[in-house]
Amino acid sequence: MTNKENTxxxxxxxxxxxxxxxxxxxxxxxxxxxIYKNEFFAILGPSGCGKTTLLRLIAGLEVQETGEIYISNxxxxxxxPNIRPVNMVFQSYALFPHMTVRKNIEFGLKIDGLSKxxxxxxxxxxxxxVKMYDHIDKYPNQLSGGQKQRVALARAITKxxxxxxxxxxxxxxxxxxxxEMQVELSNLQKSLGITFVLVTHDQDEALSIxxxxxxxxEGRIVEISTPDEIYETPNDIFTANFIGKxxxxxxxxxxxxxxxxxxxxxxxxxxxxxxxxxxxxSVIGIxxxxxxxxxxxxxxxxxxxxxGKIIEWNYYGNIxxxxxxxxxxxxxxxxMQNKTKSxxxxxxxxxxxxxxxxxxxLMIIKKNTTQRT
Amino acid sequence: MISKKQLILRRGPLExxxxxxxxxxxxxxxxxxYAPIINLxxxxxxxxxxxxxxxxxxxxxxxxxxxxxxxxLSFINSLSIAxxxxxxxxxxxxxAAICLWKFNFKLKNYYELSLxxxxxxxxxxxxxxxxxxxxxxxxxxxxxxxxxxxxIIIAHISFSFPFVVIIIRARLGNLNxxxxxxxxxxxxxxxxxxxxxxxxxxxxALIASSLLAFIISLDDFIITFFTSGPNNITLPVKxxxxxxxxxxxxxxxxxxxxxxxxxxxxxxxxxxxxxxxxSK
Numbered sequence: 050m051t052n053k054e055n056t057x058x059x060x061x062x063x064x065x066x067x068x069x070x071x072x073x074x075x076x077x078x079x080x081x082x083x084i085y086k087n088e089f090f091a092i093l094g095p096s097g098c099g100k101t102t103l104l105r106l107i108a109g110l111e112v113q114e115t116g117e118i119y120i121s122n123x124x125x126x127x128x129x130p131n132i133r134p135v136n137m138v139f140q141s142y143a144l145f146p147h148m149t150v151r152k153n154i155e156f157g158l159k160i161d162g163l164s165k166x167x168x169x170x171x172x173x174x175x176x177x178x179v180k181m182y183d184h185i186d187k188y189p190n191q192l193s194g195g196q197k198q199r200v201a202l203a204r205a206i207t208k209x210x211x212x213x214x215x216x217x218x219x220x221x222x223x224x225x226x227x228x229e230m231q232v233e234l235s236n237l238q239k240s241l242g243i244t245f246v247l248v249t250h251d252q253d254e255a256l257s258i259x260x261x262x263x264x265x266x267e268g269r270i271v272e273i274s275t276p277d278e279i280y281e282t283p284n285d286i287f288t289a290n291f292i293g294k295x296x297x298x299x300x301x302x303x304x305x306x307x308x309x310x311x312x313x314x315x316x317x318x319x320x321x322x323x324x325x326x327x328x329x330x331s332v333i334g335i336x337x338x339x340x341x342x343x344x345x346x347x348x349x350x351x352x353x354x355x356x357g358k359i360i361e362w363n364y365y366g367n368i369x370x371x372x373x374x375x376x377x378x379x380x381x382x383x384x385m386q387n388k389t390k391s392x393x394x395x396x397x398x399x400x401x402x403x404x405x406x407x408x409x410x411l412m413i414i415k416k417n418t419t420q421r422t
Numbered sequence: 423m424i425s426k427k428q429l430i431l432r433r434g435p436l437e438x439x440x441x442x443x444x445x446x447x448x449x450x451x452x453x454x455x456y457a458p459i460i461n462l463x464x465x466x467x468x469x470x471x472x473x474x475x476x477x478x479x480x481x482x483x484x485x486x487x488x489x490x491x492x493x494x495l496s497f498i499n500s501l502s503i504a505x506x507x508x509x510x511x512x513x514x515x516x517x518a519a520i521c522l523w524k525f526n527f528k529l530k531n532y533y534e535l536s537l538x539x540x541x542x543x544x545x546x547x548x549x550x551x552x553x554x555x556x557x558x559x560x561x562x563x564x565x566x567x568x569x570x571x572x573x574i575i576i577a578h579i580s581f582s583f584p585f586v587v588i589i590i591r592a593r594l595g596n597l598n599x600x601x602x603x604x605x606x607x608x609x610x611x612x613x614x615x616x617x618x619x620x621x622x623x624x625x626x627a628l629i630a631s632s633l634l635a636f637i638i639s640l641d642d643f644i645i646t647f648f649t650s651g652p653n654n655i656t657l658p659v660k661x662x663x664x665x666x667x668x669x670x671x672x673x674x675x676x677x678x679x680x681x682x683x684x685x686x687x688x689x690x691x692x693x694x695x696x697x698x699x700x701s702k
Contacts, residue, residue: 157608
């Protein structure tokens with residue numbers, strides 16, 4: 050495993066035109082994907098988008114109709130799961146109920162034909178790593194959800210695979226424990242230097258722990274990018290809508306005196322800087338937190354303002370999720386930090402407010418969910 | 423306002439603990455159910471040739487039964503048949519159950535239904551069918567033990583193995599298939615999975631179902647009667663032939679032994695099923 054550091058840029062998993070149907074419904078359609086060594090790769094999508102199927106195809110638990118899967122530069126397309134150098138952490142943990150924690154971890158090591166002493170050392174080492182050594186002789190039904198999760202993780206890690214596949218591993222945990230485990234997973238991945246592939250429907254989870262994210266919808270990969278790029282400059286309207294909230298500013302691109310501008314009803318023509326995308330099939334959007342609420346019209350350069358009235362309040366302590374009706378009868382989502390104790394009280398006094406945002410914060414997004422292969 | 427009488431009358435039929443006469447009825451029911459059996463056991467210790475009046479305790483008839491060579495031989499036959507047919511039907515049953523659990527094939531539902539045929543078919547028909555079958559295929563008449571039991575063993579396997587299949591199939595239905603996937607993912611081969619995952623999981627059902635197969639083989643009369651000849655009778659058949667010459671306490675003693683074997687086996691089954699439920 051020492052050559053891992055030397056070959057960071059070579060793909061660890063390479064998937065080519067993978068397709069899988071269940072009956073008449075398509076689960077994975079023409080997916081091609083490279084996952085690199087040492088990456089924490091997340092596959093994000095709504096339920097039923099085929100992300101779990103894609104993971105199971107990599108593990109060999111499903112058989113694809115067409116396409117190839119290369120793992121560490123070897124073709125494993127037609128290999129059964131037991132010979133693939135990947136290990137999976139299942140959503141339901143899949144611990145063997147009739148075996149203790151020790152036996153559960155021993156199971157995979159025994160198959161590798163290691164000596165008794167090495168197996169014993171490895172079990173102790175990995176259980177210390179996931180902080181479960183005190184529970185070594187317990188049965189799975191004596192453990193809590195989070196503890197089972199750690200054992201399942203230990204069982205996968207100890208086989209020293211090229212890739213660890215995680216199928217919504219944290220979805221059954223409560224919110225606090227989930228955040229704690231997210232941090233631990235991320236640290237574990239860094240210290241082990243093993244490629245992690247995480248499947249999740251939780252956008253926060255993907256954004257916070259992944260180094261790259263693939264967004265999936267209806268069996269296809271919509272977009273692959275780093276978390277900040279996927280959030281701040283999504284290429285696709287599906288990505289923009291699925292990750293975080295977005296206000297789409299209705300309008301059309303027009304050419305005025307050789308300059309392409311975006312003609313909106315609310316803000317008039319907007320001169321979009323650095324417009325690279327093909328304008329005809331694109332729309333303009335703005336994230337709710339990029340909009341600030343003011344009492345007055347902003348006169349700064351590149352700032353746009355619109356008058357509005359707050360029609361819905363959702364108070365979350367640190368943040369307010371607001372819906373503002375503009376003078377043109379359009380609803381905009383606005384997120385406002387409660388920066389001072391009296392933020393809310395001050396705001397509620399105002400009969401109307403001004404929404405202001407910078408032109409630079411606008412996003413240009415493709416209108417149709419164009420399918421990439 | 424509901425009257426006091428109505429309050430009582432509004433009890434549902436399942437609130438049996440509130441209905442006094444139902445308790446007496448239950449006791450009566452159990453008496454009628456068990457009295458003949460208890461009577462049979464008690465009179466096996468009676469010091470009299472007749473099963474009517476109690477004349478004092480004795481083990482004489484047990485001794486007599488043990489000295490009756492053909493009775494002992496038939497008991498040994500019964501145990502041997504039950505033992506061999508249990509082993510074979512358990513093996514076939516486990517294989518069939520795993521096959522039905524693991525694979526989907528054409529007409530699978532009908533195949534599963536066909537397993538019920540030996541259970542629901544009237545025993546007398548099954549017995550006659552077996553008799554005709556062994557005649558028509560000219561099954562050789564073996565003189566030597568244990569080959570002379572082959573017909574009975576085959577007949578017993580045919581009606582006891584469906585019980586094994588049904589019980590183990592039901593248990594396998596509870597096995598989480600993710601566990602099989604997880605073991606494959608950890609590198610296990612099919613044989614490793616069978617040995618370390620599937621087998622420990624079905625073990626309680628395996629023991630319970632084989633004990634059941636043992637009992638139904640041991641106490642079968644009708645089918646055995648049609649497939650046995652003069653030189654290979656079993657204990658139930660022997661008891662039947664003895665009764666034709668009058669009921670003696672010796673028959674009581676032989677029957678009591680048979681009952682004891684069956685009761686002990688049943689207690690074992692119940693305990694294993696309890697264990698099975700607890701380990702879920």
